[in-house]
Amino acid sequence: MTENLELYDVTFIGGGPAGLYGAFYSGMREMKTKIIDAQNELGGTMLFFLDKMVWDVGAIPALTGRELTDQLVRQARTFDPAIALSQEIVGLERLDDGTFILTSTAGDRHWTKTVIMAIGYGGLRKVRKLEIEGAVRYESSNLYYTVENLEDFRGKRVVISGGGDSAVDWANELEPFAASVTVVNRTDKFKGLERSVSRMKASAAVRTHYQIEMLHSEDGQAIDKVTICHVETGQREQLDTDALIVSHGATYEYGKLRDWGLGIGKDILAVTDKMESQIPGISAAGDFVSYGSKVKLITGAFNDVVLAVNSAKQYIDPHAAKMARISTENARFDELNKQFVNN
Template identity: 85%
Template sequence: MTEKLELFDVTIIGGGPAGLYAAFYSGMREMKTKIVDAQSELGGTMLFFLDKMVWDVGGIPPITGRELTDQLVRQAGTFEPTVALSQEIEGLERLDDGTFMLTSTAGDRHWTKTVIMAIGYGGLRKVRKLEIEEAKGYENSNLYYTVENLEDFRGKRVVISGGGDSAVDWANELEPIAASVTVVHRTDKFKGLERNISRMKASSDVLTHYQVEMLHSEDGKSIDKITICHVESGQREQLELDALIVSHGATYEYGRLRDWGLGIGKDNLAVTDKMESQVPGIFAAGDFVSYGVKVMLITGAFNDAVLAVNSAKQYIEPKAAKMARISTENVRFDELNKQFVKN
């Protein structure tokens, strides 16, 4: 090696909830840790939902995505991992000594004994856009593919096209502040927690078996109304609106990661119950993985992260304990606890 690189015990690719908790837990296991993320800031997919309320993390009362992300980043920094941002990893090479060399699209290299893939649905996440030719012209006015600030919709007539988790959640978040919320979905089946779906149906105007067919604008700058079409009968209706939110999900492209031999499927990676990929020394966690009892919650991502770190630790040190000591007994917290009490 002509360049002098630092060797890490584990390099975590991805800075979302799974990657951040993996960084914290690997510190508990006294592993030299690096987090590499393609984005310019940590948070992963949570960065798309900063104003959403998160209710289902154990022991934490309702919290915004922004607040939860800040706390996860702070927790991940407990044992001072190295962080490399704006690094989209594409290359993987196993060296003669069994370690790995990761290469970014910018040519940066990262040397590591093990890898934990916590990339969510991939760094190349592409939002599915409205398949209407003139739609692009309204993206800078009142056609939205995500909600960054709830206040942008206060007092407005909002139409949401879609039936996934995000569409349901945005309907519920916007209903208290918007003048009206109408949800248009091409089927009568919605994805999301049953309670959230019931709440949406009770508080918003829900039109099923319809899809957005045409956009209308009087000034050519913003959408005034839309034509929706019933997918079975062909019946058409027009809806006046102030804002149109399109939530049709996303496509995920893993690019050159598919060449690594991990066994990536159409949308995610199948792993063992120890978060092992098909390549020894490479583990995975979070939304990127699938296995028999996978839990698609942030809490599930935390559990995945713990399992992946424990597997990485034992890969490096086969005789190491199967898990870290709990925080109340872990000596790594002794000095931190003194500082905390003092402050």
């Protein structure tokens, strides 16, 4: 059954920040490593936020999501892991020797001793769209569900609908570019770092307890006004706009992953303090996991995946060290250090 298949020590399902840093750290632990991702490029959820500024990664000054992704990919390649893209994994089989066969929707098979799930909030991400009749017609003009280029909004009157992290972050990022930014939210609660919320309230027009009710267009091609309605009083107002950004979050589907017996809850997987799932040999890390002291930051994902790799290493070899030696004392960096010195 495993003829012509190459056996790996650890396979990461997911090539976002957790999977990428995990591939680097597993290299430090001298593990033969593979990364599999359903998308056609590495980066995971970061690919949706390439132009957003990231401030909260230790020892790294502010940089864009694109820059952070590029650096994570470069770091992940340090020890030459195998990389398989456009591979949505749906099948899991445990062999008699304890190893696993992972199968993709295309029928490709991957053989591994351990698995680390780093799939974020799920393999399939579906953006929650604006539930107003006829809204879809404006998706090709000025109704947006993400922001790919800040310059597209220069000098425009921007209305943002939503109160999550992305809505707050986009309001702050667009402020230097847009003529005006108005944030419309059903409640007065905003997710995100306190500093980010305070900055948004100081620079944008914030309308709480309102929701978008109607879209208006003189030419039928682009939105030029929106009607907002107060959710408690029913009071209505019209806002002029050149661009409407809807940030209502997303739904995530796990599909056949739920049949694996991992114990996936509604949106996430409960793990032990060593990032272990209910299936021996399968660990998890990043936004996919939940435990008592979980930190929902990229730096938290890095810590998660270090623990997951350590669990995988000791699953393969119970006598292995509990963690990798630090880079300044790790022989795996000897040749790489010489290259830096010679350059």
